[in-house]
Amino acid sequence: MRILVVNVNTTQAITDSIGRQAAAVAAPDTEIVPVTPPFGAESVEGYYESHLAAVAVLEAVRTHAEPFDAVIQAGYGEHGREALQELVEVPVVDITEASASTAQFLGRSYSVVTSLDRTVPLIEDRLATAGLTARCASVRASGLAVLDLDRDPDAAVEAIAEQALRAVREDHAEVICLGCGGMAGLADRVLERTGAPVVDGVTAAVTTAESLVRLGLRTSKVRSYAPVRPKRFTNWPPRAG
Amino acid sequence: MRILVVNVNTTQAITDSIGRQAAAVAAPDTEIVPVTPPFGAESVEGYYESHLAAVAVLEAVRTHAEPFDAVIQAGYGEHGREALQELVEVPVVDITEASASTAQFLGRSYSVVTSLDRTVPLIEDRLATAGLTARCASVRASGLAVLDLDRDPDAAVEAIAEQALRAVREDHAEVICLGCGGMAGLADRVLERTGAPVVDGVTAAVTTAESLVRLGLRTSKVRSYAPVRPKRFTNWPPRAG
Amino acid sequence: MRILVVNVNTTQAITDSIGRQAAAVAAPDTEIVPVTPPFGAESVEGYYESHLAAVAVLEAVRTHAEPFDAVIQAGYGEHGREALQELVEVPVVDITEASASTAQFLGRSYSVVTSLDRTVPLIEDRLATAGLTARCASVRASGLAVLDLDRDPDAAVEAIAEQALRAVREDHAEVICLGCGGMAGLADRVLERTGAPVVDGVTAAVTTAESLVRLGLRTSKVRSYAPVRPKRFTNWPPRAG
Amino acid sequence: MRILVVNVNTTQAITDSIGRQAAAVAAPDTEIVPVTPPFGAESVEGYYESHLAAVAVLEAVRTHAEPFDAVIQAGYGEHGREALQELVEVPVVDITEASASTAQFLGRSYSVVTSLDRTVPLIEDRLATAGLTARCASVRASGLAVLDLDRDPDAAVEAIAEQALRAVREDHAEVICLGCGGMAGLADRVLERTGAPVVDGVTAAVTTAESLVRLGLRTSKVRSYAPVRPKRFTNWPPRAG
Amino acid sequence: MRILVVNVNTTQAITDSIGRQAAAVAAPDTEIVPVTPPFGAESVEGYYESHLAAVAVLEAVRTHAEPFDAVIQAGYGEHGREALQELVEVPVVDITEASASTAQFLGRSYSVVTSLDRTVPLIEDRLATAGLTARCASVRASGLAVLDLDRDPDAAVEAIAEQALRAVREDHAEVICLGCGGMAGLADRVLERTGAPVVDGVTAAVTTAESLVRLGLRTSKVRSYAPVRPKRFTNWPPRAG
Amino acid sequence: MRILVVNVNTTQAITDSIGRQAAAVAAPDTEIVPVTPPFGAESVEGYYESHLAAVAVLEAVRTHAEPFDAVIQAGYGEHGREALQELVEVPVVDITEASASTAQFLGRSYSVVTSLDRTVPLIEDRLATAGLTARCASVRASGLAVLDLDRDPDAAVEAIAEQALRAVREDHAEVICLGCGGMAGLADRVLERTGAPVVDGVTAAVTTAESLVRLGLRTSKVRSYAPVRPKRFTNWPPRAG
Structure with missing residues (x-):
């Protein structure tokens, strides 16, 4: 496939x-x-x-x-x-949803550790819209911007592991979802620090x-995600810039 | 202003x-x-x-x-x-939010009557994200597309008033929010049919x-709606089509 | 009017x-x-x-x-x-409801800062009955009695601003509702300390x-707030004391 | 005692x-x-x-x-x-609270059957404030005013039993709370009609x-229900009318 | 009886x-x-x-x-x-349910203090299934195993009272439920320390x-707790070991 | 594996x-x-x-x-x-949890169609304990006992499809979870009748x-599911009957 x-x-x-x-x-x-x-x-x-x-x-x-x-x-x-x-x-x-759904099979509650504090509300919104908040213990921010993650990987791991540890100890999270992309080895090191399973979204x-x-399953088309109705669009799609 | x-x-x-x-x-x-x-x-x-x-x-x-x-x-x-x-x-x-907030001052619960059934989930999402669902009795669809509202205004009023009446009788709505724009006189006729106050969003x-x-109030910038961080955008904004 | x-x-x-x-x-x-x-x-x-x-x-x-x-x-x-x-x-x-409804337009969540701790449950009850708790981050008390607010205004502002700051930092409030009446300039000074918009109830x-x-709107009479049924009252209204 | x-x-x-x-x-x-x-x-x-x-x-x-x-x-x-x-x-x-608490020991969910429709919101408010709504299947009204209950007891029983039956069949109530006072034998006859236990509030x-x-228990005074603070009251209590 | x-x-x-x-x-x-x-x-x-x-x-x-x-x-x-x-x-x-139901009559919210941290989720599950969480301020663990309670009663009381006090001060509990069995005098000493009524489950x-x-009430048999259907059981009941 | x-x-x-x-x-x-x-x-x-x-x-x-x-x-x-x-x-x-989690990726809400009405509360309990109810539109019963499913498969499919159709039309389910095991072809025929994707639990x-x-993930052992504490068991395990 x-x-x-x-x-x-x-x-x-x-x-x-x-x-x-x-x-x-x-x-x-x-x-x-x-x-x-x-x-x-x-x-x-x-x-x-x-x-x-x-x-x-x-x-x-x-x-x-x-x-x-x-x-x-x-x-x-x-x-x-x-x-x-x-x-x-x-x-x-x-x-976001795949990692939360996966985490729910591994422990009674999960926390997300993400990059900047300002993205916490977006993650909370997404989890709420998807009906995945009942077992969400917290969404925590490491304070690192997305593009900073690569610049000092060790500091990044440290900041993320620190929040993961607080999620386990203070928020009773039993699984950690990494709400930020792409650092090799990040999951292993957070697991080592917290003892909790770590789920990577991708x-x-x-x-x-x-x-x-x-399983042969497809998106439901009976209501919310029915095909877009035929209609006139203005100035869209944009011409390549 | x-x-x-x-x-x-x-x-x-x-x-x-x-x-x-x-x-x-x-x-x-x-x-x-x-x-x-x-x-x-x-x-x-x-x-x-x-x-x-x-x-x-x-x-x-x-x-x-x-x-x-x-x-x-x-x-x-x-x-x-x-x-x-x-x-x-x-x-x-x-x-959406202004009409719901306004409705909440007038009765113990409100319903929204909108156009097509497929837009109901979007309205429910918006009310949920805004924290306005506790007093929402229902979101109901008249079955009319937005652009059909003008073609046969009498039929439109009838379809909308019918759902408003069911919202009052079956869902215990006490106020009706019109979840579709712009028909002169629509509010008055729905009020006449239901006895319930009718709130127009605009x-x-x-x-x-x-x-x-x-009141001199401004959007809070302390977290969720802090100014966009300076960063590089690719191919955006689009050139005029 | x-x-x-x-x-x-x-x-x-x-x-x-x-x-x-x-x-x-x-x-x-x-x-x-x-x-x-x-x-x-x-x-x-x-x-x-x-x-x-x-x-x-x-x-x-x-x-x-x-x-x-x-x-x-x-x-x-x-x-x-x-x-x-x-x-x-x-x-x-x-x-209470007007300030919470207003606050909800300005930020993703709001906190109320009130006078004595014992009034916190009453405010929470009111917000809950009105369906306004989903975006309420916290209700905090300054510890000041209503009649003490005037006696030492500077201390009052300080106590209230302190709780407002904690609401922003610890509870992620983005807007502050002042849950106690009447001090000139209070809103301005709390805004200055917290950076968050401050809503006064009155x-x-x-x-x-x-x-x-x-908007020509009136209280709904279709159910909860229908006119009082005619009935016999005993010893009421009271004679002037 | x-x-x-x-x-x-x-x-x-x-x-x-x-x-x-x-x-x-x-x-x-x-x-x-x-x-x-x-x-x-x-x-x-x-x-x-x-x-x-x-x-x-x-x-x-x-x-x-x-x-x-x-x-x-x-x-x-x-x-x-x-x-x-x-x-x-x-x-x-x-x-209200005693009957709901009692009902919760007898079945997975309960409904209240009360007198007039306009009192339903008051009962819902009370149950919500007391934290007793999670297992409340519905609050239904028989349409009878309080003072009418005595005038035609048979009709009253019939109207109440009808709503109790609908609560069991449509709302999945397993216990019925009688939300209206004082008819001898009412509980027995509703039980006979519905098969569900009937709890009388008094x-x-x-x-x-x-x-x-x-059990030697007393009302908690640590916060919400601390004794009334000493203060001046105006024109209260009222003189006997 | x-x-x-x-x-x-x-x-x-x-x-x-x-x-x-x-x-x-x-x-x-x-x-x-x-x-x-x-x-x-x-x-x-x-x-x-x-x-x-x-x-x-x-x-x-x-x-x-x-x-x-x-x-x-x-x-x-x-x-x-x-x-x-x-x-x-x-x-x-x-x-568990009797103590929570009882506590709800005495204060606006209650906390449970139990033995080991690992039993907290079980208590939370039970309260949730019974519809008793709306007024639950917290479930806290003293860290003592069930069989340790008898070994050093004074230390046990101390550990439990400490958590009860934190429940009152930090979680705004107004009543304490003892989520662990059988120590004479435990309730009195926790009351003494916290000022909050203490409910013993048994x-x-x-x-x-x-x-x-x-009250002549019996378990509802209309749905969830209807009698077990007649059916064949294999290897059950077990022979006495 | x-x-x-x-x-x-x-x-x-x-x-x-x-x-x-x-x-x-x-x-x-x-x-x-x-x-x-x-x-x-x-x-x-x-x-x-x-x-x-x-x-x-x-x-x-x-x-x-x-x-x-x-x-x-x-x-x-x-x-x-x-x-x-x-x-x-x-x-x-x-x-139960696997089918609900899977369903949530396919549509905005799902319903479960199960066998007997008396099993509905058990399914609702399980979904609630797992934090999967926010997007559950309904749990419906076909009225068929587990062992009857095989006796008249056509009638079984009909009864199940009927409830699935009502779940889509009346409860706004967009996906159907089959809450009963083992009939070949059941999923296909329910899909045919409702147009909604059908998820089989197994x-x-x-x-x-x-x-x-x-993904290399294992059950979290940090709290709820920590290994059983060493202790004495009486008369357990049972001898083979």
Whole structure:
């Protein structure tokens, strides 16, 4: 099967990293197709960028030339998953939701550790809209910006592990979801510090998408995600900039 | 004061109608500035169009040449209000939220009557994200598309009044919010049929926005709606189509 | 229009202060009529006094000689708003609810800072009954009694600002509602300390009531607030003491 | 022990009936003292009367000449229980809460069947404030006014049993709470019709109050129900009318 | 009347202690029958032991030779109460639920103080399933294992009182439920330290069960707790070990 | 990998059927090991049988001779999953939870259609304990006993499809979870009738368990599911009957 894994940031290096993570857990017969959105912010860290990303991801998927069996939206706490479900019939998996759903099988409650404090509300919104908050102990921020994660990986791991430890001790989290992308080895080191299983969103999304495809399941079209009604659009899609 | 009232549909006639409604209740010293989004769907009736509209409204507000004191997003159950709050410091009022907040002062519970069934989930999402569901008795659909409302106004009133009546009788709604724009006289006729006060989103948003401005209040910048971080954007904004 | 602003305490100085605050934000054509309840406690700081106040406010409104267009109940976290809605057809606005509704337009969550710890449960009850708790981050007490606020205004501001700051930092409040009446300049100084918008209940209630009147809206009579059924009352109303 | 059972209506016949019901289940060494409030409505069927009753019950209890071991507020869905708890140290039991708490031991969910539709919101408010809604399947109205219950007892039983049956069949109630006072034999006949256990508020409150007294428990004074602070009251208490 | 009080642990000394506590508050005409389960763990402190206990308690009740009027399951936060309700028609009272229900009459919120941290989730589950969490301020652990409580009673009281005090001060609990069995004098000493009423589960369950029996109430059989359907069982019941 | 799929009923034919279903979707390198519990009811349709099954499943897993990589508890709405998680370190997947989690990726809300009405509360309990109710539209019963499903498959499909259709039309479900095991072709025919995706619990549990194993995730041991404490057990395990 072929799975589109669509980055929400326009930074190609992040797309590459996400693609490698996804490929590492994909089944042998799964082809991972990493996609960079055609427009938007180099890193998505707030509502404004998230809304741009939603539309850019939609445009990337809508115009993708080859057939695919599932779509993964690889942004933590972003908008637009529901619109993707209107657009396609194959399963759509958001990494925020995949990691929370996965975490719920491993412990009684989970916490998310993310980058900047300002992205916490977006993640809380996404979990709430998806009906995944009942077992969410907390969403905590490490204080690191997305693009800073690579600059000093050791400091990044330390800041993230510190919040994970507080989630376990103070919030009674039993599983940690990493709400920020792409550091090799991050999960292992957080597990070592906390003793709690660590779920990475991209990899959880890959096995979730594969599961849905193997079960022959498709997006429901009976109400919320029925196909877009035919109508006139003005000045859209945009011409390439 | 000057209030931008931004339509989410690209249909100019709807912008005009919204502008007239808004002006009718505005205080004498309030200037209503109706705005049509620069791109998007002629009518917004689902997640895909809603996400396009969110970005188009953001772009319209971001590039508005003259100063303004408040922004009204004039779409029922649409996305993007939070991103507007990041973008500006003046108050931002969504008509879904303004009508629900207003309704809550008039009765113990309210129902929304909207156009198509497929837009019900979007309205429910918006009310939930805004923390306004505790007193929401139901969101009901009349089955009419946005652009059909004008074609046979009598049938439209009838379909809407029918759902409003069921909301009062079956769901124990005590106030009705009209979740669809612009029919002159609609509110009066629904009130006549149900006996329940009827709140129109656009007009409720105007007096709400005026209140916030008169009280000297501005959007909080301490966390969720802090200004957008400086960063590089790719292929955005789009060139005019 | 004419708005009754009914104090819940029998202390005339508080009525005067509330009246001045209300008049300061009222529209030019709005007449603010401050009312002191005919009986009850000099300051309302608990369930017992709150229930006396509810009945006293009802009696004040029921016997008010002149017509009026709206009623504001100017007590934070008090009882009786629903009974007022049975009694009259014009809009009734409780300041607890007006400030919370207003705050919800400005930030993702709000906290209330009030006087004594024992009044916190009353405020929480009121917000819950009104369906306004989903975005309430916390209700915090400064530890000051109502009548102490005037004795050492600087200490009062300090105690309130301290709790507001903790609400922002620890509870993630983005807006502060002042749950205690009448100190000139209090809002400004709390804003200065916290950076968060500060909503005062009395002034928010005035613009809310004006909005409802201008929109031509009235209290719903279809169920909860239907007029009182005709019946025999014993030993009521009381003779003047 | 001596238990005050305070009617909320000023109709002496209702007080007598409540007293007989209470005495019928009281332990041999329990003295039931029925009390009629000193002022208020002949029957309480709305917010206005409920607030008068709250204050009248408080006044009756405050001025009761002899010592007592517990207080029962014998009105369904009324206000003022919390204020009674401030006033006294002995246990205070509201019949709405006693019947719901009792019902929860007998089945997975319960419904309340009450008199007029307009009292449903008051009962819902009381259950919510007491934290007893999670297992409440519904609150249904028979459409009968309080004072009509005695006029045609057979019709009354029929109307109440009809709603009880619908609660069991449509709302999945497993226990029925009778939200209206005093008809001999009502419980038996509703049980016969529905097969579900039927809980009467007054009798449930008597055994609950006796339990609390026998366990040596008293009202908590650590926060919400701390004694009323000493303060000046104006024109209160009222002179006898 | 005769009440079975079934221990969940197989330790006879705990059964004896529970029996003494129960008898101390029982009415003169109540016979308390303490029962030790036929198999299971010496102390129940987790899901595995709790599930064994559920089945052992069921077996003890199912095979009890003499008639009885009510059953008390004397384990805090354990499984199986619903199955007991299927098995018998008399009232079934779980001590977790009896203590929470009782506490709710005494203060606005309650906390449970229990033994080991790992049992907190079981208690939270039980309260949630019973619909008793709305007024639960917290469930706190003293860190003491069940069988350690007797070894150093003074240290045990100290550890429990410490958590009770934190529940009152930090979580705003107004009543404390003791979520661990059998220490004489524990309640008095916790009350002394906190000023908050202290509810013991076993004694609260006794007066609750007596109340239900005196009111003539029985377990509802209309749905969830209908009698077990006739069917074939394999290798069950077990032969005595 | 090797996955234990443990039936909750002692009927071997059901174990066989579950095993076939599981094997049909398992990856080529997955070995499905169907297990029949050592004691209990031929069909589990209530709390009593569910508690027996919980312990029987625990015993089957505890004594399983060969190593395994994951455990599936193949009963809809049953008890004991948490205790299994204490017992083992590998992932444990309950089919109720796997189907609900899977359904949530396909539509905005899901309904469960199960066998007898009396099992509805058990399913609701399980979903609530797992934090999966926010997007659950309803749990509906077809009225068929577990062992009747095979006797008249056409009638069974009809009864189930009828409730699925009502779930879509009346409850706004967008996905259907089959809350009853083992009929070949059932899913296809329900999909045909409703247009909504149909999720089968056993197959969803297989791909979920495979995902968890492939991601290298294990059950969290930091709190709720820490290993059972060493202690003395009386008369347990039972001797073979």
